[in-house]
Amino acid sequence: MSENATSPAADGSIRGARWGILGTGFIAGLQASDLIDHGFAIQAVGSRTQASAAEFADKFHIASSHGSYEDLVADPEVDVVYVSTPHPFHYGNALLALNAGKHVLIEKPFAMNAWQAREIVELAASKGLVVLEAMWTRYLPHMVRIRDLISSGALGEVRTLIVDHNQNLPKDPLHRLNDPALGGGALLDLGIYPVSFAFDVFGAPVNIHATASMTSTGVDRQTAMIFEYSEGQQALLYCALDTAGPNHASIIGTEGRIEIDSVWYAPSPFTRYDSDGNLVETFDEPVTGRGMQFQAQEMERLIAAGATANGILSPEESALVMAAMDAVRRQIGLVYRDDEK
Secondary structure, eight states, rough: OOGGGGGEOSSSEEEEEEEEEEOSSHHHHHHHHHHHHHHHHEEEEEOHHHHHHHHHHHHHSSSEEEEHHHHHOOOOTEEHHHHHOOOHHHHHHHHHHHHOOOEEEESSSSSSSSHHHHHHHHHHHHHOEEEEEEOOOGHHHHHHHHHHHHHHHTTTEEEEEEEEEEEEEOOOOHHHHHGGGGGGHHHIIHHHHHHHHHHHHHHSSEEEEEEEEEEEEEEEEEEEEEETTTTEEEEHHHHHHHSSSOOOOOEETTEEEEEEETTTSSSSSSSEEETSSOOOEEEEOOSSSSHHHHHHHHHHHHHHHSSEEEEEEEEHHHHHHHHHHHHHHHHTTOGGGOOOO
């Protein structure tokens, strides 16, 4: 990244990293839209076919398109690669980009399991590169405010988190979401959000209890989890891929509680009450676009600062999240072919 490429943006951060989009699916389009609309520079896109890459490049007015991921990460005009492929490919794609000397933003979940996550983290550290999980929710304004309230003691001792992520998604057995070969199931696609939220509020649990109902294809269609912590706190987490839920979250403390409106993991208002149920605060900060620009801002901030981790979601924490997900899967009997190293 050349010095003369950097320039201050309206939000005060530095725009200078040249982005490469690895994969051309739905989520790649969402991230590309937020990058473009907020002044980030997308230099190139890579796909498994030149036709797909060219179509994506044309749609988003991207300068270069590559018909392979290898060509994308080898592009000298690309500084940071956004990995947007399906779950089982995150590990290989991330290693590919890191070995090419690129910083990497990896779609959630960070990997298929903890061993893959740890290898990604270790490789990035050995090369002095930034690797960041694209858990965009952590960077949204309402979550920033909630962390501030918790750390300030405004809720007293936080005791309980109750959160769900339930969607009515395609039921076709051949769909990616129902295919164990593609990391299907509610847990990895939807449960990652409440699990990561529990880590954000309480850190790593000391005990996990999980139960699930499975589909005919062998993935979880709904999963319930209780995370327990050393001082008695509990996180009650739910996910399902075949029933639409409230997608609401509650954070409960000894001096008050926060209720986050639906959809809690997207830009959302929240209401804070005291322990007697009196309204104390209503937070509602408008966000342009989907809100995925904030994680990109953090990526560019880390690169510009020469840092490789932050206090919001470090690579090491992403690996711990995957370890917790592994523990849940062991209890519910959800096995993927990538579990064997």
